[in-house]
C-alpha cells in the first residue's frame with residue numbers, strides 16, 4: 154500500500170516555526186514526511202531530527218527522501234525526546250513540531266485496524282512492537298473500565314450501553330475484528346440516535362485508539378521536555394485533532410506562560426516559577442476553506458504556537 158498523507162496546516166506550521174537556515178529542529182511526528190521535508194529544505198545548514206513510533210513511517214521516509222542528508226530519523230516514542238537529544242549529542246534545539254494523531258496511511262491501511270470502515274483484526278497500535286492491542290482492551294477490560302475510556306476519550310453519550318454490549322458479546326467468544334466491534338456498537342446505540350451525526354463507531358474507535366497508544370498522558374511531559382531543551386526564541390508548533398488534546402496543550406501553554414503559581418490569597422510571591430514561553434496564538438489557527446476542500450481530514454485540526462523566552 155502506498156504511503157500517503159497530506160500534511161495539515163502546512164504553510165502555517167512552516168511559517169510559525171521561523172526556521173533558521175542553520176537551526177536544529179525536531180519533528181516529533183514524521184508520518185508521511187511532508188512537514189519534515191519542508192523544514193529540512195529551509196535549514197540546509199542545519200538539521201531535522203524526525204521521530205516516529207511507526208517503523209513503516211521511518212522506512213518510507215528513508216526510501217522516498219534518501220537525498221535529504223540533513224534529516225536524522227529516529228524510531229522511538231516522542232515522550233523520550235530528552236534521551237533522544239542526549240543520544241544525538243544535541244544541547245539545544247531551535248524549534249519543534251508535534252502533529253498529533255494517526256496518519257492517513259495508518260488509518261487507511263486495512264491491516265492496521267484503525268478504521269471502522271474496513272474489517273480488520275482489532276489492532277490500532279502505532280508501534281507494532283508494542284504488546285497491548287485493541288484486542289486486549291476490548292476483550293480484557295472490565296465493563297467499568299470500558300465505560301470510562303469510551304466516555305472520557307470518546308466523549309460518547311452511549312458509553313455505558315456500548316460497554317455493556319461488548320461485555321455481553323464476549324461471553325460467547327473473543328471479539329476479534331473491527332467489523333464485529335462495529336456491529337456491537339450499532340446494536341448498542343439506538344437507531345434514533347444514529348440518524349444524525351458521525352458514524353456510530355467513530356467515538357468508540359477514537360477512545361480505544363487513544364487507550365492503546367496512551368496518546369493523552371504523554372503530551373504534557375513532552376511539551377515540557379521540548380521547552381527545556383529549546384534555545385531562546387525557539388518556536389513550538391502543536392497540531393491537535395480533538396478537544397481533549399487541544400485542552401491539554403492550551404492548559405500547558407498557559408501554565409508555562411505564568412510567572413507565579415502562588416495562591417491568590419498570598420500577598421508576596423514565594424514560588425520561583427518563571428515565565429518559560431510566550432504564547433503566539435491566543436486562539437488556535439484552523440484550516441482555511443481552501444484547505445478543507447483539498448483535504449477534508451484537516452477539518453478538526455487546530456494549531457497552537459508558543460515561543461521560548
Ligand SMILES: C[S@@+](CC[C@H](N)C(=O)[O-])C[C@H]1O[C@@H](n2cnc3c(N)ncnc32)[C@H](O)[C@@H]1O
Pocket residue numbers: 158159160161181182183184185186187188189204205206207210229230231232252253254255256257279371
Ligand atoms: C498526523 S501524522 C503526522 C503527519 C506528518 N506531519 C506529515 O507531514 O506527514 C502522526 C504521526 O505521528 C506518529 N506518532 C503519534 N504519536 C507518536 C508518539 N507518541 N511518538 C512517536 N510518533 C508518534 C504516528 O505514528 C504518525 O505517523
